Amino acid sequence: MDLRVSDLQCVPYGMDHWQMADIRLAAFSGRGLVFSAVNPFVFVGPGTLRLHQLRYHFAGVAGTSSNEKTADLILRSLHALCSPWDGPSRLFLTVYFQEIEQRLSRDQALQAAAQALSGLYHWQDWLFSAPAILPRAHLFAPDFGPAKPVSESDFVQVAMAMRIKGRFVAILTEASAPTPKAARQKRSRLEAQEIEVLQLDSSGGTAAVIRLIDRIVEIEGTAFWQADPIPQGPFAPTAFNI
Numbered sequence: 163m164d165l166r167v168s169d170l171q172c173v174p175y176g177m178d179h180w181q182m183a184d185i186r187l188a189a190f191s192g193r194g195l196v197f198s199a200v201n202p203f204v205f206v207g208p209g210t211l212r213l214h215q216l217r218y219h220f221a222g223v224a225g226t227s228s229n230e231k232t233a234d235l236i237l238r239s240l241h242a243l244c245s246p247w248d249g250p251s252r253l254f255l256t257v258y259f260q261e262i263e264q265r266l267s268r269d270q271a272l273q274a275a276a277q278a279l280s281g282l283y284h285w286q287d288w289l290f291s292a293p294a295i296l297p298r299a300h301l302f303a304p305d306f307g308p309a310k311p312v313s314e315s316d317f318v319q320v321a322m323a324m325r326i327k328g329r330f331v332a333i334l335t336e337a338s339a340p341t342p343k344a345a346r347q348k349r350s351r352l353e354a355q356e357i358e359v360l361q362l363d364s365s366g367g368t369a370a371v372i373r374l375i376d377r378i379v380e381i382e383g384t385a386f387w388q389a390d391p392i393p394q395g396p397f398a399p400t401a402f403n404i
Contacts, residue, residue: 169207169208170205170206170207171205171206171302172185172203172204172205173203173204173205173206173296173299173300173301173323173325174199174201174202174203174299174300174317175202175203175204175243175296175297175298175299175300175323176201176202176219176243176296176297176298177201177202177243177298178245178298178319179314180201180203180300180314181314182312182313182314184199184200184201185197185198185199185203186198186199202217202219202243204216204217204296206325207328208328209325209327209328210293210325210326210327210328210382210386210389211293211294211296211324211325211326212290212291212292212293212294212386212389212390212394213236213289213290213291213292213293213294213295213396214290214291214390214394214395214396215294216294216296216396218236218239218396218397219239219243232395232396233259233263233286233289233290236290236396237255237256237259240255240295240297241255241256243297243298244297244298244321245297245298245321245337247337248321248335248337249364250321250335250336250337250362250364251297251321251322251333251335251337251362253364253367253368253371254295254322254333254335254362254371254374255295255297255322257368257371257372257375258292258295258371258375259289261372261375262289262292262375263286263289265379265384266285266286266288266289266387267285269285269384269385269387271385272285272288272387273285275391276288279392283392283393287393287395288387288390288393290393290394290395290396291386291387291389291390291393291394292386292387293324293325293326293378293382293386294324294325295322295323295324296322296323296324297321297322298319298320298321298322299319299320299322299323299332300314300317300318300319300320301317301318301319301320301323301330301332301352301355301357302316302317302355303316303317303318303351303352303354303355303357304316304351305351306354318332318348318351318352319338320332320333320334320338320348320352321333321334321335321337321338321362324378326378326381326382327381327382329356329357329358329381330355330357330358331357331358331360331378331381332352332357332358332359332360333360333361333362333374334348334349334359334360334361334362335361335362335364336364358381360374360377362374
């Protein structure tokens with residue numbers, strides 16, 4: 163007997179190759195289901211996937227210092243999931259964290275909300291309410307053709323992906339496709355699934371990154387932090403549950 167879950171999609175990320183068999187049901191109870199895999203993956207629903215909803219993996223991340231901010235540790239863990247040859251993705255992640263923090267610092271409504279909580283939280287704590295970025299994500303975007311069982315070939319790898327208001331945003335870099343033809347085919351498959359595709363031009367430096375961030379904030383809205391009346395930290399105490 164099969165059970166179809168229609169409002170969730172699985173997104174493997176952080177690696178070039180994966181297998182469906184790697185993602186398995188590890189446990190279930192009255193509280194929900196627990197899935198596990200060797201490599202990072204996430205189930206996304208109809209809303210926005212936020213930074214505090216990821217389960218972070220620190221393999222390959224250097225040790226931390228006592229004065230290192232949580233945001234810096236998370237940023238380094240995301241850098242480690244990028245392709246070693248994809249400098250533009252690491253630049254994007256760095257500037258993204260900087261820009262989100264700067265925009266929060268200028269949000270007067272957020273400042274007032276933080277003050278109303280009697281000093282329990284600071285405005286910086288809402289950084290993790292920003293849309294999450296999934297490096298080397300694999301998005302479901304099958305080629306059109308005869309019906310067949312879904313396989314890994316029905317997924318398209320992108321440099322970075324985001325889930326905002328129930329829709330995917332894919333960010334491509336020069337490392338996303340080896341040739342112009344491959345890049346066109348990848349974009350075509352993504353757009354056929356109504357996935358918005360943004361191209362990061364590494365020659366544009368920080369200014370090009372900020373233009374893409376402007377577009378992301380436009381999609382999500384500047385008051386994204388209001389999704390969490392109380393800020394949520396990035397470290398969950400239990401495994402991912404559905």
